[in-house]
Amino acid sequence: MRRRVVITGMGPVSNIGIGIGEFSSSVRHGKCGTSPVKSFDTTGFHHIHGGEIADFEPSRHLRRLRPDDGHWGRTSLLAATAVRLAVDDAELDVADTETAVVVGTTFGEIPALVDMTENWLHNGWGPPDPLTAAQAPASKLALAAARELGTRGEAMTIGTACAASNYALGYAYDMLSMGQADVAVAGGADSVNRFTHAGFHRLGAVAAEVCRPFDRDRDGMLPGEGGAALVLESFEHAEARGARVYAEVLGYAMTCDAKHPTAPDGDSIARCMREAHRRAGVAPEQIDYICAHGTGTVTNDLVESQAVFDVFGENPPPISSIKSMLGHTMGAASGFGAIASALSVSMGFLPPTINHAVTDPRLAKLDLVPNASRSAPVRVAQNNGFAFGGNNAVSLFGSAP
Numbered sequence: 001m002r003r004r005v006v007i008t009g010m011g012p013v014s015n016i017g018i019g020i021g022e023f024s025s026s027v028r029h030g031k032c033g034t035s036p037v038k039s040f041d042t043t044g045f046h047h048i049h050g051g052e053i054a055d056f057e058p059s060r061h062l063r064r065l066r067p068d069d070g071h072w073g074r075t076s077l078l079a080a081t082a083v084r085l086a087v088d089d090a091e092l093d094v095a096d097t098e099t100a101v102v103v104g105t106t107f108g109e110i111p112a113l114v115d116m117t118e119n120w121l122h123n124g125w126g127p128p129d130p131l132t133a134a135q136a137p138a139s140k141l142a143l144a145a146a147r148e149l150g151t152r153g154e155a156m157t158i159g160t161a162c163a164a165s166n167y168a169l170g171y172a173y174d175m176l177s178m179g180q181a182d183v184a185v186a187g188g189a190d191s192v193n194r195f196t197h198a199g200f201h202r203l204g205a206v207a208a209e210v211c212r213p214f215d216r217d218r219d220g221m222l223p224g225e226g227g228a229a230l231v232l233e234s235f236e237h238a239e240a241r242g243a244r245v246y247a248e249v250l251g252y253a254m255t256c257d258a259k260h261p262t263a264p265d266g267d268s269i270a271r272c273m274r275e276a277h278r279r280a281g282v283a284p285e286q287i288d289y290i291c292a293h294g295t296g297t298v299t300n301d302l303v304e305s306q307a308v309f310d311v312f313g314e315n316p317p318p319i320s321s322i323k324s325m326l327g328h329t330m331g332a333a334s335g336f337g338a339i340a341s342a343l344s345v346s347m348g349f350l351p352p353t354i355n356h357a358v359t360d361p362r363l364a365k366l367d368l369v370p371n372a373s374r375s376a377p378v379r380v381a382q383n384n385g386f387a388f389g390g391n392n393a394v395s396l397f398g399s400a401p
Contacts, residue, residue, distance in 0.1 A: 002177040004401060008243040009090025009231030010339045011082040011187070015053045015224065016325055018061075018081075020089050024343050027322060028373045030354040034210060034222050034327045040194040047206040051224025051327025052192050053078075061085060065148045073109040073135035075227075076144035078332075079189035082227030083145040086185055090231040090243065095150035100181050101142050102156045102172045103229075104164025104188035105331035106387075108138025111193045141189055145229075153181060162293075162328065163254075163385035164188050165228060165335030166393035170252040172232050182237040187229035187338075190330035196223050203262070205297050211328070212355040213294035213321035214301050214368050221295040224327025228335030230342070235401055245400040247342040250380065251280030257390035264300055269307040269384075269392050276382070276394040277311075284312045286380050287396075289344050291337040291351070293384040294321025295328055304384065305363045318376070320353040320369040334385030334393065341381035341397045350374045 012019070015033030016026035026033075034051045042048040058067040058077040061084050067077055083101065087094055112135040116128045139157050146155040154175075160167045165188035172184035190196075200206050200223055207220035238245055253275035257268035277284060293304055308316050322340050323329075329336060340351050356370040383395045 003179060004235035005173050005176045005232050005249040006235050006238050006400065007230050007246045007249065007342050008233050008238050009086040009092060010246065010342065011085030011089060011229040012336060012339050013053065013056065013078055013082045013227040014326055014336065015051050015226065019085055027340055027343065027351050028349055030325065030352045030372060032325055032354060037192065037197065039192055045201055047201060047208050049207065049209050050192050050197060050222050051329065053225060062148055064150060065144060070131040071134060072140065072144050073112045075105065075109050075189050075191045076140045078191065078227030079103050079141045080144040080148040082187055082189060082229035083185045084148050086229040086231045087149060092231060094183060097151055097183065098153040098181060099149065099151040100153040100172060100175055100184040101146040101149065101151060102158065102168040102184060102186040103142040103145055104158045104160065104168040105138055105141055106161045106164060106190050107196055107330060108159065109136050109140060110195055111191050112136040114193055114195045160391045161387035161389065162330055162333050163387040163391045163393040164331040165333065165338065166252065166383065166385035166395050167254065169338055169395050170254065170393060173249050173252060176232055176234050182234050184232045185229055186232060187335035188331040189227040190225055190332055192223055192225040207296060210355045211296040211324050213296040213324050213353055214360055214363050214366060215356055216358040216360045218296050218298060218301065220297050222327035224329040226326065226329040226332045226336065228332045228339055230338055247345040247397040247399065248401055250282060250396040250398045252276055252393060252395040253279055254393045259390055262388050264303045264386055265390055266303045266307045268390060269304060269386060270310040272392040272394050273307065273311045276396055280396040282380055282396065287317050287382050288378045289317055289350055289381045290319040291341045291381060291383045292319050292321045293386045294323050296323060302362065305366060314365055316366065318350050318367040318369050320351050322351055324354045334383060337383040337385065338395060341383045344378045344381050345397055345399055348375060348377055350376050
């Protein structure tokens with residue numbers, strides 16, 4: 001018998017709010033967190049908007065790590081801050097426990113690699129700065145998070161691109177449901193940087209100014225950054241300590257089609273949704289809200305929508321994309337989606353798709369919750385996360401037990 005798993009704490013570090021109070025208010029009011037990029041030189045880019053966190057000061061939140069000692073890159077500090085906020089929100093002291101920490105990412109500490117590369121280009125080949133090189137391993141994300149919390153359990157970084165947070169949540173869910181741990185902190189983190197922006201710009205995937213998922217005139221995504229973390233506990237552990245529960249993790253599923261480096265596969269996405277429903281023991285008609293992957297690119301939005309129609313029929317539940325507010329936060333994206341889904345369940349509202357003007361005629365039957373949130377009971381929420389290389393992951397959340 002698998003144990004039930006619940007969410008008792010959430011720690012968003014985003015461009016629309018740091019901490020669950022600011023974040024939930026911003027999601028509910030449809031705040032836009034994207035703007036022209038300032039953290040690197042955008043000369044030569046036709047499109048310069050992104051989802052930076054302008055006011056990120058990790059020293060305001062961290063207790064064990066020292067952000068200024070040079071050992072930790074920006075992405076690691078985003079991850080560490082997110083887990084600290086999550087365990088504080090859960091009112092849980094996990095120091096010296098076997099609590100697991102699982103962090104998903106797309107690019108890891110790519111800013112450190114960018115810094116080393118630029119130094120070589122300008123100054124010639126030679127040994128890199130030791131502190132910069134020490135920041136580079138992607139494993140530093142989970143290590144930073146675990147050290148900030150002082151835990152002794154497993155610390156795992158999962159690099160399955162833009163679905164990585166859902167993979168991390170699934171990994172943590174399995175550990176708890178099978179009795180391998182009582183508590184886990186899971187989520188994801190990534191940073192805005194010149195390399196990422198240039199890559200998506202070269203693909204022609206970066207929007208001119210705003211991200212408008214599912215809109216007739218959508219023109220791309222906006223690279224963003226952030227850290228998202230959720231505290232997962234076995235229901236018995238949470239109940240024993242009288243914890244507040246946001247939602248129950250009902251289950252998840254993953255598929256990997258690997259048919260194309262970047263293009264999504266609708267059949268594999270639909271199969272992932274169906275398998276998630278089967279594992280969670282829910283029928284499509286029981287789902288009240290879908291937090292879409294919703295990148296804002298023409299192809300991705302169309303393929304995801306067609307998969308939704310394939311699984312749910314011609315009248316699917318309301319679906320919205322919080323990337324319209326945050327931009328695409330890469331490895332943190334489905335972590336923010338999980339937080340938004342848990343908020344929809346616990347607070348009874350549907351997050352909006354902002355920047356919406358005219359729905360793509362091919363998607364006219366979608367209820368996109370345009371521009372303004374809507375009060376509604378949400379018994380089950382579905383969180384979609386899809387990634388390059390065909391890495392798909394869907395997680396499901398239900399009302400608190």
